[in-house]
Amino acid sequence: MHRDPTITDVRLTPVLVADPPLLNTQGVHQPYTPRLIVEVVTADGTTGLGETYGDTRYLELAGPLADRLRGRRAGDLNRLFAEAGQVAVDASRLSGRVDTGGLRGARSADKLRLSVLSAFEVACLDALGKSLGLPVHALLGGKLRDTVEFSAYLFYKYAAHPDGVPAEKDDWGAALDPAGVVEQARRFKERYGFTSFKLKGGVFPPDEEIAAVRALAAAFPGHPLRLDPNGAWSVETSVRVAGELGGLLEYLEDPTLGTPGMAEVAARTGVPLATNMCVTTFAEIREAFTRNAVQVVLSDHHYWGGLRHTRQLAAICRAFGVGVSMHSNTHLGISLAAMTHVAATVPDLHHACDSHYPWQSEDVLTERLGFDGGTVRVSDAPGLGVELDRERLAFLHRRWLDDDGSLRDRDDAAAMRITDPEWVTPPVPRW
Numbered sequence: 033m034h035r036d037p038t039i040t041d042v043r044l045t046p047v048l049v050a051d052p053p054l055l056n057t058q059g060v061h062q063p064y065t066p067r068l069i070v071e072v073v074t075a076d077g078t079t080g081l082g083e084t085y086g087d088t089r090y091l092e093l094a095g096p097l098a099d100r101l102r103g104r105r106a107g108d109l110n111r112l113f114a115e116a117g118q119v120a121v122d123a124s125r126l127s128g129r130v131d132t133g134g135l136r137g138a139r140s141a142d143k144l145r146l147s148v149l150s151a152f153e154v155a156c157l158d159a160l161g162k163s164l165g166l167p168v169h170a171l172l173g174g175k176l177r178d179t180v181e182f183s184a185y186l187f188y189k190y191a192a193h194p195d196g197v198p199a200e201k202d203d204w205g206a207a208l209d210p211a212g213v214v215e216q217a218r219r220f221k222e223r224y225g226f227t228s229f230k231l232k233g234g235v236f237p238p239d240e241e242i243a244a245v246r247a248l249a250a251a252f253p254g255h256p257l258r259l260d261p262n263g264a265w266s267v268e269t270s271v272r273v274a275g276e277l278g279g280l281l282e283y284l285e286d287p288t289l290g291t292p293g294m295a296e297v298a299a300r301t302g303v304p305l306a307t308n309m310c311v312t313t314f315a316e317i318r319e320a321f322t323r324n325a326v327q328v329v330l331s332d333h334h335y336w337g338g339l340r341h342t343r344q345l346a347a348i349c350r351a352f353g354v355g356v357s358m359h360s361n362t363h364l365g366i367s368l369a370a371m372t373h374v375a376a377t378v379p380d381l382h383h384a385c386d387s388h389y390p391w392q393s394e395d396v397l398t399e400r401l402g403f404d405g406g407t408v409r410v411s412d413a414p415g416l417g418v419e420l421d422r423e424r425l426a427f428l429h430r431r432w433l434d435d436d437g438s439l440r441d442r443d444d445a446a447a448m449r450i451t452d453p454e455w456v457t458p459p460v461p462r463w
């Protein structure tokens with residue numbers, strides 16, 4: 033067969049996907065969340081898939097960046113990444129110290145570009161893999177394991193979305209206290225076999241979250257536990273919580289914002305600190321690592337710029353003796369497949385990766401990926417090993433088209449204002 037990897041078309045399809053009412057320190061998830069599905073078509077008729085954030089600021093960049101992809105070969109990614117800086121980013125998209133929708137660290141033009149490029153990279157690797165008959169992990173040098181372990185991502189949660197918005201039903205019920213969190217964890221374990229648990233904190237005063245972690249520890253002895261308040265605490269609060277929970281936690285994730293604060297917490301406690309807020313770009317590594325501010329970096333191939341950058345990050349972490357694992361934001365099966373392929377190739381992966389996927393009842397794939405014993409099997413099929421369901425894609429895109437614009441940019445504070453009209457994103461530190 034003649035293989036011509038020249039990119040002839042790039043299709044960009046924004047979708048709105050159902051999302052349960054999950055709470056975090058900024059508010060609550062809206063009933064639908066935006067994602068962007070990328071299809072890269074090559075001259076030999078192969079289509080590769082990628083997925084990334086679907087908020088307006090990413091969509092604005094996706095068009096001009098896609099224009100630079102057409103006519104290139106799918107393997108010409110290094111040049112694309114090098115040239116991407118020429119695509120302008122609207123400065124108004126960069127305001128705010130921390131990415132308000134996603135709770136994933138500082139915003140920069142480069143980070144926005146990388147978040148879009150990552151989906152193109154994944155789609156190109158998927159297309160190349162399909163065309164060559166090789167799985168994506170083989171294009172990254174080959175898998176080191178056959179399964180990748182994930183942790184249960186526990187959230188405080190309302191039973192249903194606040195009134196006034198079209199409600200999506202889910203069968204998880206509410207989790208607003210320690211008993212509710214333990215029950216949620218029990219169901220995660222039953223349904224998916226997860227054996228480590230991460231609780232999204234920063235929602236209730238620290239003592240309530242300490243009680244929830246203690247309840248988890250009592251209900252699941254020996255299971256690794258993590259707590260992530262997304263930087264909602266002061267250094268003093270962080271040190272106090274670390275003192276109270278120290279022996280129970282595998283790590284404490286982003287207790288406080290910024291490298292100096294994290295470094296102080298790390299110096300004053302023995303609890304390892306993980307982050308997807310303090311170190312989210314290559315530029316932030318030097319200071320954070322030399323100050324010993326973080327002990328585990330939670331990579332995310334979306335904003336780090338793809339699967340190859342994720343491997344570079346893992347290599348840097350290895351050199352500094354810093355652990356690496358994976359952060360997740362609301363995502364679909366294309367991204368879970370991409371995460372699984374790259375995770376399978378990272379040598380020192382000693383912590384279960386995060387994934388929101390169990391919370392997503394909708395997908396754009398013909399077949400959902402499954403968790404067995406808390407793990408996802410690494411596919412050996414060509415490319416990512418997943419197939420697009422065009423009807424589902426069209427359905428979820430129709431929802432995006434029909435939206436009046438209020439759901440096209442994730443806004444957890446807006447969703448919270450439906451129950452509490454006075455709600456504003458709390459200043460940090462909140463406690």
Ligand SMILES: O=C([O-])C(=O)C[C@H](O)[C@@H](O)C(=O)[O-]
Binds near residue numbers: 055135260262308362
């Ligand atoms: O680990 C994290 O910080 C996250 O997963 C950030 C997310 O935005 C999470 O807080 C959420 O989905 O509400």
Ligand SMILES: [Mg+2]
Binds near residue numbers: 262285286308
């Ligand atoms: Mg986090």
